[in-house]
Amino acid sequence: MTVIEARGLRKAFGTTIALDGVDLRLDEGRILGIIGPNGAGKTTALNAILGLTSYQGELRVLGRDPWAERDRLMRDVCFIADVAVLPRWMRVSQALDYVEGVHPRFDRAKAEGLLAKTTIKHTSKIRHLSKGMVAQLHLALVMAIDARLLVLDEPTLGLDILFRKQFYDSLLNDYFDRSRTILVTTHQVEELQHILTDLMFIDRGRIVLNCSMEEFEARYVEVMVQPGQVAAARALKPMYEREVFGRSILLFDRGTNKNIDRQQLAALGEVSTPSIADLFIAVVGNQSDREQGAAQ
């Protein structure tokens, strides 16, 4: 079942175009990571999906128009905007009471259970919790809601590595199942690589890459080329080349360059799957270079 379907999604703030015709389709049970540089339009896209901003083009989330039906949509959609949005004056117990009061799908016992695993006290005010604890609390509230789509916008921003790891572990172990769908944006790409099922790069309001992780692994190959083989490797038209400790690492796209096979590459050096971060730099960095070149 399709959870999100967008066609020609556009949004402009004055003369700045935040979304420039985005097509997106997300099915149930997927975990999609949206990666993009600052100002690429990630948050605008999420805001449109959550009914927080108006847009042009077609957009359906769980069959609804988010802008017209935000409050109804929020029965089935949860989101964590970033770690700082829980009201600071609230007590933990009040947060539980309130969400239980207004949300038909909130399971208080589950939230209490999740909180019991942390050091958060019910009587604490949110302003007295650390950043990591606020994130734990928000995640506990959200995971106790039986929602169909969970949207996370930079959920781990500013958290230390232990909290970040715990955050995603908890999400995968205690929350995710095949009937739920998660949409996440982050700059901490490395932590997401083994969690995602789908990947999307967005740059300047446009989708520059959209594939499943299986496709990603099949399509992109990184080769740390042996010193003597660099010329031969370059002849195969890599999409990107970088140097680490004096050794050239070439990234190949087998999608556009179909006649390259792994064995051929293995003869040139050590073959591996690139990290999302490296592919991101290759794809988005390349585009920027090209456009700058065109401008000159």
Add this chain to the structure above:
Amino acid sequence: MNAQSNAMTESSIQSQGTAPAAVSAARAMYWSIRREIWENRAIYIAPLAAAALFLFGFAINLLAMRRHLSASPLGPAQQNDLLATRYELSAAMVMGTALIVGIFYSLDALYGERRDRSILFWKSLPVSDLITVLSKLTIPLVILPLLSFAISLATQFLMLVLSSVILAGSGVNIAAMWTEVSFFHVSVVLLYHLLTVHGLYYAPIYGWLLMVSAWAPRAPFIWAFLPPFVIAVVEKVALNTSYFLDLLEERLVGLQGDGMASHNAPKDFTASLIPHHFFSAPGLWTGLALAAVFLFVAVRLRRYRGPI
């Protein structure tokens, strides 16, 4: 409300397949109001503190009076006056405090949540902008007047008790004090005043404040009070008239006599209840219409506005 929730349930079933539990509008409203009171504890603390301060002053006043009484005992008229005027004073103090709390509350209600970004959390829950804005309007229009009423009533009772205790054995007829000043009549007039004037007649003022609070990019206080001031000054300069100012003045203080014809004749309270006058005043209805427009705009604005 019924038709709306039916429609909600139906459409959810369509998209859901299974029947979801939906929270009724009334329940969402109830929790929204509770959360407002959690956040703004001044709503009850300030009027309570005002009442406590008043009682403190009143007790000192009584003690001083007791010293005097041995020299010159009170006549029956003075004795009645002893509590009646002070009753009004106590109610005025509590109401005045509630009014000020209501004004500052309304100015911050839709601005504060944008400033501290918590609007993103509130909007992540299935509560509509309409319910949110209405719940915030309920505070100055319903909650504060009812609270003022309850606190005034309790204050007046405590005043009676204090007078009885402090003035006992000083020649004042305590029993008469309890029967003379009719509790019931005082409270009916007070409740009537609170619900009509504070609840209905002031609605456009609170509507305006909420609208500014939903819109202001910063400093809602200035945006709320500068435009009326500028309009009044420009009118004075351009036309040498002050209709706008008169209008505002009438809204704020002019109605005192309208619904409560004889405010300073406490013995004849029921006669001063003239709802007929109050509800036939065109000013009330234009005011309510204006309040509705302000609220509509505030609801729309909340939909468009994000954190600042």
